[in-house]
Amino acid sequence: MSKDGVGLRAVTRSVAFLTAGALAVTALSGCSSEEKRSKPLAAQDIAPAARDQVADGGTLHWAVDAVPETLNTYQSDADATSTTVAQAVLPSMYRLDANGRPQVHPDYLESAKVVETEPKQVVLYKLNQQAVWSDGREIGAADFAAQWRALSGKDSAYWTARNAGYDRIEKIQRGANDLEVRVTFARPYADWRSLFSPLYPKDVMGTPDAFNDSARKKLKVTAGPFTLKKVDRKGDEVILTRSARWWGHPAKLDEIVLRAVPREKRAAALAAGEIELAEIDPEALGRIGLAARAGAKPGGSPLAGPGGLPAHGSGSNLSAADALRSWAVAHGDDEEAADEELSARQKERRALAAYKREQAALKGFEVRRSLEPAYTQLALNGASGPLADERVRRAVARAIDRKVLAGVVLSPLGLPAVPVGSHLALSGQDAYADNSGALGGQDTEEAQALLADAGWVAGGRVEKEKKETKKETKKEKKKGEKAAGAEGRKSGRDSEKEDDGTYVVGEDDKGDHKGVDGPQHLAQDGKRYANKLRQGGAPGAYAPKGTAAPAAGATKVLAKKGKALALRFVLPSGPGSGTLRTVAGRISSMLEKVGIRTEISKVSDESYFKDHIASGQYDLALYSWPASAFPATDARPIFAKPVPAADGSLNVEQNYTRVGTDQVDRLFDQAVATLDEGKSRSLIRKADSRIWAAAGSIPLYQRPQLTAVKKDVVNAGAFGFQTPVYEDMGFLEKGVKASARPSGD
Template sequence: MSNDGVGLRAVMRSVAFLTAGALAVPALAGCSSEDTASKPLAEQDIAPAARDQVADGGTLHWAVDALPETLNTFQADANATTTTVAQAVLPSMYRLDANGRPQVNPDYLESAKVVETEPKQVVLYKLNQQAVWSDGREIGAADFAAQWRALSGKDSAYWTARNAGYERIEKIERGANDLEVRVTFARPYADWRSLFSPLYPKDVMGTPDSFNDSARKKLKVTAGPFRLKKVDRKDGEVTLARSERWWGHPAKLDEIVLTAVPRDERTGALAAGDVDLAEIDPESLGRITLAARAGAKTGSTPLAGPGGLSAHGSGSNLGAAAALRSWAVAHEDGEEAADDEAGAGKKKREAALAYERQQTALKGFEVRRSLEPAYTQLALNGASGPLADERVRRAVARALDRKALAKAVLTPLGLPAEPVGSHLALSGQDAYADNSGALGGQDTEGAEALLADAGWVHGGPVKKENGEKAEEGEKADKGEKAAGAEGEKSGGTSEKESEKKSEKSRKKSDKESEKSEKSKKESREKSDNEDPADDDSADSEDDKGDKGDDKQYANKLAQGGAPAGAYAPKGTPAPAAAATKVLAKNGKALALRFVLPSGPGSETLRTVAGRISSMLAKVGIRTEISKVSDESYFKDHIASGQYDLALYSWPASAFPATDARPIFAKPVPAADGSLNVEQNYTRVGTDQVDQLFDEAVTTLDASESRSLIRKADSRIWAAAGSIPLYQRPQLTAARKNLVNAGAFGFQTPVYEDMGFLRKGAKPASGPSGN
């Protein structure tokens, strides 16, 4: 559900990322000279173990979303795998601790501090005297200078994706000796710690040709616990091997193999033994949880993979009939359908047995869970239409119950469900403060008052296309049909399949409701098939769900925490109560186009969107759901402004004054007459916010900079261009004997400590999986 790596700053701030897989790399937490009361909402979960408990050798097979298009993190097409490789093989001056705060990385840096502020800011880096490149050359000022020149923005021949901070440098010199580097800034720069992480050798950064091409497919010279061995695009693998020239603690693993595995294929890859570590979606979490429970009930020993299958080849503790029943239930066909499986055909029986083999193999895994350093937000496009009016945007925000949305996604996953209170930081980061009070919490009456003030009134006349007036009910019905047509157009075949599945679920619910006698289990299932968006009590019942009911729990997890039916499929008529609240202004109904990705990894987004739509309907705002392909969602809709409402995520940054400014900068007209929005895809910004960012990035007083960032966040809340909802969950399936790896949370992975437990050893106490 997230990307695998955590970089010191966002590698691609120009691209947001989706639930199905990150399109940007989360950045690190803020840095200051003093601690604050803020703590991460969830600890990292990596099965920590001391190095002497970790076996020497072995290969870690790690699933990633895609192979890197480039190995240069400063190029526009860098991705999460690019960052993972860079973290393992290249120098980084800082790394994060478990609380999300950058610390000097002693493997490369003895110290770094501001030694002069007048007349210019000067930072002195003292390097580790053992730090050398894999070709034997010392890491030094020449490498720092080459990277500065490449990223300064002064030479357009370098195809760089970003240069923030580097453009403020005036010069870089050798210090008192070869181990010292003096960096002089032309203008004060508070976020100087963001620079030179990662650091590439001068051979890569020295010329435009080498920068643009030499590091795209290979890295000849490295300086980390691992080296790049090969990139195999045919097999979809990147192999990292233990570096013989590494001066720090030697890597425990012989190799790390990063394998591109689609999200919806990872359960099978885990069960087949093809991967040992993989971020997964809630559906896979449900299956691994059920496998663990089955193992606990039977007392069976968890198997390492398909090699542990039984003599009959199934590796299952169940007979053929029980396997068919388990498979049918897991595929949401219900107990009654499972009874009918007795006469199932050969293909169904084979599928059921394959499912049971997978479940047996999955007993060798556990799910490690934390929260990503990233948050999901509701974006409101303020460029035109009803949302160009700040009052309407604020009404949308006031209609939302952010706590309920966070609970729907996170509580069933065993994670703390706290709404995010800042656009610029997350709990645990120095700059974090809950500034949502600048906009206010959920308030239906307040939202309706704002809409009325903006001229949107109940029962207002709505013009037909021919100019005649339409009755309100007629308009509502027509609008819902239009919304369904839009969904049909954008959803294609997958939409039809989704509708059939939803219709099947509704028929099942109707059938169950006709029965007078129900067991406790059937009652819970029926409850999960009702939309709780109209009844706040439903959320609390979800939270109390009996996890002993395997089917009910697995289904809830597969829904991303939301009960089935919470997302109304295309064409579903609005509730009668909602139809009576249609608002109109100047002959036009208040309807917002809600654009969503349609891919299999975006179920959680669609569930959240369904709940949001229900909340907005209560104040008279209709939403027209439009599903588009994952490939076009961001580029063709979010970045181009073809939406009213949308859900996507931003990484939290260690350096918000630098990295967040373009996301919230006020759009300005470009020379060609277009609007330059930088990365502000909501098109909402103010001069005051821009000024606060400018002040925060130039002050060297950490406390003052933090105060300015928080003020900027309050102004961003008040403008209501985007509404942070919840911190993204991070679910990672790991082989049970794999340690020092999993859901990393804020902390930078320590690649040299990853490995498999020695025989008889146990991981240290700490957060565990299932």
């Protein structure tokens, strides 16, 4: 996620992951009577229940990826768990509704509005008179002013991730009384609602030392339905406890325990009763579904498969011949072999018994599903090579069937397979409009015509590639294979003379790989890596392993000036990448049909963003961005035109495709400085149309959101856009039936 706010700026559910709880307040951003608002493609799925149906007490164990390095969400190493903690224990002036739109948070704010525009913009905040910090001090102007000074960018001693919006503030003053805060802007700022969410106490923001260090490991002062009880790094958990000083609806739960559990171990942790709430991968989804089906069938076994053999787990592929051989060895004259065989069979039986127990326990869980407020895109590097020509980029875009790709990912999950039509918003948000028509849909003939116009012709002379050009890909291949566990090549490629880690995808690779990735926060990648790279490092990426594919295709090679049209498709080699592997294979097949060959190069996760995406060493890549409630502010660095830096390098900010225009920059600048919401929204949509036309990135699909939840847990699950209402989460009262789940239509 972008480390510049909680849930509002980088609308990631927790970035993600973390979103819930409806608010009965009027939307701030309205549409004209002629304008039809879009709706979210899928509803949240949280088993909603009224507060009187939720039991008082209990502890909710919630699986997270890691114990956070910092609890200060404005620092560059903040993560999804930092966001979760901040949402539960700190003030936010606004939170997001089911459409991803900012709404006044009434527990902290009675109202906020622009009261002056001339000579300068002034926003007046009227705070809830009950709002106090846990030490009893009123929340007020001193806290707002301290946060502004820390995040304004004027003092480099503050180690902030970014300063957008705060750098436009001129001064902050007390209003007519202690409950009023007047914020005066030096320059107009349309996205002023993005500020002060979360709000930290002046004790944290008051000095650089306090900002940089005091809130990393603990929060002495809070102001939410929960307080921070403990960060247990040895036990890999963060413990939140109900706040005695909270003035709103008291939290139903006694505690929320955020427990770090690796994704591959979450099904076992759920079955063991160690957690009740967890984002899961497709394997766990399948296991929970299997357990539910087995439980619904009288006499059904969670292990039963065709012919009575185990459907999953050890022993599932044991043939009759293998079983006979095993019996013969176990009962033969070779005592040593018999002992080994008996030992193996005992181990097999124990594994099957353990699996059966886990499957029985998983019947107590269900999978709640929605769509993340984030989209996956195909990035096209326009800095050099064939894709520097806009016609070639447009040809790539016109060759791709985005609806098919969305269907591959979302249809198996029963989620709407609708391609994303905007770079800057998702369906349901105010700024959303399908502007893909500025580029055009899938059209093979048009793609081929664009390639021909760019000088790429079929059957042209192709110069032989020099071996020296393969050194780098060979090096990267070794790094990628090491990270992937040296999984080796698929059969059928043994005849290649040199195994250099670069594969040319041809017609035979249809990309029909199975599996759907679970939510592993790819929605955060673009913004997360932008922040990490400023500190000289990048963590692993969630994206597909490189996949070997047959080289020969029926389509004639396109060539120009002796060079074949081949694009390097760079993909990380880390685990958990089934869906993206499928998507990459399908894209490669689609491009091959118009004569564009792809060389799939797998690289280590650690080098993916740092050494390839950020440095421009790729032609095609797959990664995602979160949708923002404030695109004029947050999307600008992603699509800004790169400019030369003082040292002669190219400053790309977060625009890893290196494709940008002066016109798009002007539209962003106008949108962020326009206080008329309708005009600002119109400018954002115009900017999106220009971004589509430039074909630097192609939005594909909104990411699925899968959450395994114990059946009696309510008001929690797949939150979609909404910020979670932590005080309403809990366990259903005994004898009460949960509300019907949404259809997701």
